[in-house]
Amino acid sequence: DSGVTQTPKHLITATGQRVTLRCSPRSGDLSVYWYQQSLDQGLQFLIQYYNGEERAKGNILERFSAQQFPDLHSELNLSSLELGDSALYFCASSVNSPGEQYFGPGTRLTVT
Amino acid sequence: KNEVEQSPQNLTAQEGEFITINCSYSVGISALHWLQQHPGGGIVSLFMLSSGKKKHGRLIATINIQEKHSSLHITASHPRDSAVYICAAFLLTQGGSEKLVFGKGTKLTVNP
Numbered sequence: 001d002s003g004v005t006q007t008p009k010h011l012i013t014a015t016g017q018r019v020t021l022r023c024s025p026r027s028g029d030l031s032v033y034w035y036q037q038s039l040d041q042g043l044q045f046l047i048q049y050y051n052g053e054e055r056a057k058g059n060i061l062e063r064f065s066a067q068q069f070p071d072l073h074s075e076l077n078l079s080s081l082e083l084g085d086s087a088l089y090f091c092a093s094s095v096n097s098p099g100e101q102y103f104g105p106g107t108r109l110t111v112t
Numbered sequence: 113k114n115e116v117e118q119s120p121q122n123l124t125a126q127e128g129e130f131i132t133i134n135c136s137y138s139v140g141i142s143a144l145h146w147l148q149q150h151p152g153g154g155i156v157s158l159f160m161l162s163s164g165k166k167k168h169g170r171l172i173a174t175i176n177i178q179e180k181h182s183s184l185h186i187t188a189s190h191p192r193d194s195a196v197y198i199c200a201a202f203l204l205t206q207g208g209s210e211k212l213v214f215g216k217g218t219k220l221t222v223n224p
Contacts, residue, residue: 002156033212035212042214042215042216042217043198043200043214043217044214045211045212045213045214048209048211055209056205056209056210056211057211058211088153090155092155097209097210098142098143098160098202098210098212099160100145100157100160101145101157101160101212102157103147103154103155103156103157105153105154106153106154106155108153
């Protein structure tokens, strides 16, 4: 158990819908990272927050957004969902940046 | 070309064999992660290193910054080592932060 929690574990939704994925980092970790893992693309970095502020951006679509709240939990919002958004979404946290990252169990999103 | 290249893509070994997985990167990095992903999907951080060598049990990771190359070694391999091993490099960005770029992974199967 990494200490990072993600909810929900599974999510099935239809195209065009909007969903919110939630991540709680390990106690004391200030940095939260979001990753997408699809079958054809492998793991891809989406976005990083550090102590409430956006720190780095990767291959995050405009339809996706994220934020980190004062209690350091983070949410990833995915809107206007497409079939191609079906993937595993991982959250990770670390104390520092860069720092060893601890991964959550992931949220499996299926868009039908 | 991917900024982080791993080889081999697939590796099958007999129990007890010494295993090496290689990772090369093409740009400046601040650190490198080796990750393990089990068939269930969970991701575990094995090592984070920026120089030299680290050892944990039967696992050894080395990095050569000048040659932009890292290796993960598994001694006395065991079927429970069967997993996907992923190399991820903290690439330095123009904004002064780092983003994690992943290799495509090496699928290791250790047969009894």
